[in-house]
């Protein structure tokens with residue numbers, strides 16, 4: 039973790055945010071900017087490569103990973119609004135290039151990767167001023183943010199900074215929502231059972247909204263909510279925080 | 286035997302089964318968590334246990350020879366089997382030479398791998414399971430659904446009905462003490478008259494030639510003490526290098542498995558009955574079973590699989606296992622450990638779908654007491670299943686390759702590594718993606734069975750970032 | 759020896775060798791003056807009973823606890839001297855002095871309590887260490903529904919590692935070494951605990967605090 043506050047950071051938007059949730063990406067960059075940090079979004083970025091890696095297509099994953107490594111050449115932190123994509127870059131890039139000439143490059147790259155909420159809390163030490171109306175929300179942490187990135191308390195710390203927001207604990211916080219990328223369509227019945235249980239657990243919180251740091255999970259959870267007529271909705275934490283501080 | 290996916294709905298649509306597993310898994314997770322509240326102590330203990338097993342895997346051939354030498358010096362006969370068929374033949378031969386006709390069995394997953402009971406029955410030898418859970422499923426004619434708690438899929442009422450039907454003189458009762466007492470009575474006689482006891486092994490200590498068995502019931506002690514002959518069957522990986530590796534391993538196993546600081550009994554056997562001793566078997570045999578393990582060992586990454594101490598924590602914490610239960614896996618080892626072990630032992634051509642039955646959520650990796658990188662091995666096996674190079678270490682490698690799928694991934698990689706293609710592709714998707722009929726895209730229609738359709742935003746983040754001036758310079 | 763052995767070892771040897779990791783430091787807990795309290799708490803948590811006695815009082819305490827449970831036939835090594843101590847006021851004491859083949863019926867059906875010495879105790883887990891021998895064979899602590907063990911306080915160790923090292927177990931193990939932590943139990947029926955499924959339903963430890 040850099041001791042000094044960096045003046046410039048890279049932003050890695052992720053492919054899901056790029057196509058489906060660009061608002062979350064913009065909000066993430068805006069939050070960083072408001073901390074006085076210059077944010078650079080390299081246009082040559084695309085996807086972390088996780089879908090290919092997780093499907094066992096290592097060559098394809100490496101080709102995409104190399105492209106990302108080239109797109110972020112300066113020695114600036116790379117902030118990622120997704121624990122899952124950050125986990126891919128931080129833990130699996132070095133593995134993918136183990137024994138290959140790019141291994142050192144992959145390790146150096148991995149060392150610069152930060153999950154957004156972790157960066158806001160532990161590097162920028164943000165203070166949030168809540169201007170929104172009273173609201174109760176719950177939190178969904180993605181498996182990879184919790185178990186690959188060690189991001190468990192950081193997003194909750196941010197939510198607790200919001201004076202008018204009540205954070206209601208998610209009763210099955212540590213359990214997977216059933217997304218798992220291609221798992222959701224390769225094992226559709228199991229995935230459906232998992233997301234149904236997840237929605238039921240979230241509904242137990244009697245809040246109107248689930249906030250999360252991962253858009254893959256959100257697409258799965260809110261998709262199931264919408265389809266089952268649940269009163270709940272979901273939102274990426276960057277958008278939620280921005281909405282609160284803008285009032 | 287493949288086709289995990291096709292079997293899953295049966296379990297998913299059985300509300301009793303779902304409830305039984307959910308309750309049991311929730312209980313086991315909570316009990317385990319209580320044992321490892323001190324993070325630093327857990328990290329240190331786990332590091333020690335993982336190193337102990339990693340050393341065994343790294344030094345396996347030497348340690349097996351050392352174990353054999355020590356056991357032999359202790360008067361315990363050692364047999365080697367490359368296949369389950371060989372192992373069955375060895376056991377049968379030992380029993381026949383002893384004139385044994387009835388066998389009492391302690392819990393052993395290796396004997397399940399061998400389908401030993403069937404084999405013995407086919408040759409006129411009755412094998413009675415004595416672990417209460419195993420006894421219950423033997424009565425029901427089922428296979429274990431969990432490696433530590435074999436009948437965890439059944440509830441009290443189901444067991445009560447089974448006992449009322451099968452145990453003479455017992456009416457229907459859901460009183461657990463009464464059910465347990467009935468099993469004790471029914472099995473006591475079996476122990477007393479058994480000609481041989483067969484057990485598994487949790488750790489075989491190479492340094493001293495000692496077989497270590499852990500259990501709560503005492504049936505393992507009975508099986509290895511009361512009959513005149515004891516045969517232990519074990520996989521070639523279930524070793525401990527030294528006696529002083531045991532404290533950490535024994536601290537990890539039961540706490541991970543059932544949240545107990547220690548099992549009621551830790552039974553350490555180093556000799557057959559010696560002159561002047563009053564009890565214990567006069568002959569003790571150990572059967573070392575390979576059955577694919579040496580192939581697992583051949584690959585420096587996959588061999589971490591062999592560290593497993595069979596605690597079952599990975600399945601207790603698995604969101605897939607807890608919903609489909611053990612029987613959906615169809616093979617002896619269910620859950621995350623099964624998903625990495627079965628395809629390696631049986632081949633990807635017959636269990637290749639199992640590594641895909643995971644969200645890679647890492648819950649198993651987080652709790653595995655010997656730090657097996659289960660998720661990485663799952664991904665590696667996915668890669669092996671489509672690797673046509675044939676150099677792969679795993680049986681059935683490349684058997685799941687589909688040319689359309691690999692072509693799709695090639696196209697995907699191209700689109701995501703050539704910026705111009707990416708710009709064109711995402712531009713097209715954001716403008717036209719929402720117009721594609723779901724029926725034209727099978728994954729999308731599958732997704733939409735229980736979820737709403739994901740909606741492409743009108744502009745990509747790339748475009749918006751450029752407009753807002755976040756681009757390079 | 760066998761072909762299978764040669765093939766298995768050859769396959770294992772053909773594999774690329776991996777690094778042999780060091781054993782990292784790990785220090786199991788110690789309890790100092792709270793050893794006995796820890797031992798008691800852990801054993802009681804698993805349904806065991808711990809009673810403090812002295813070398814002067816234990817035979818009488820044993821006699822009353824057996825009487826309270828209606829035990830009329832107990833089994834113990836003759837050198838414990840129970841017959842002499844009880845002088846006809848206690849239950850019948852049978853010795854396990856013949857091979858199991860000749861004792862099986864009595865052991866399985868008649869004996870209501872098995873009395874053994876423990877070689878040591880382990881505070882961390884509330885565990886008894888038994889080294890069965892000719893005088894106190896293996897089944898004595900297993901078949902009777904009540905097991906009473908005598909433990910000298912001086913033999914209570916903090917943890918298994920310390921005990922193994924102190925007594926140098928690696929130098930020679932008995933035919934059977936047992937760690938016993940509580941009575942026999944099962945949770946195979948719906949995670950509900952039930953005691954005495956195959957072994958003793960009750961475990962009582964008499965801790966000799968002066969030894």
Ligand code: SF4
Pocket residue numbers: 541592593594595596597598599600621622649652653654655656657
């Ligand atoms: S893989 Fe790990 S968690 Fe699973 S049974 Fe084996 S040792 Fe236990």
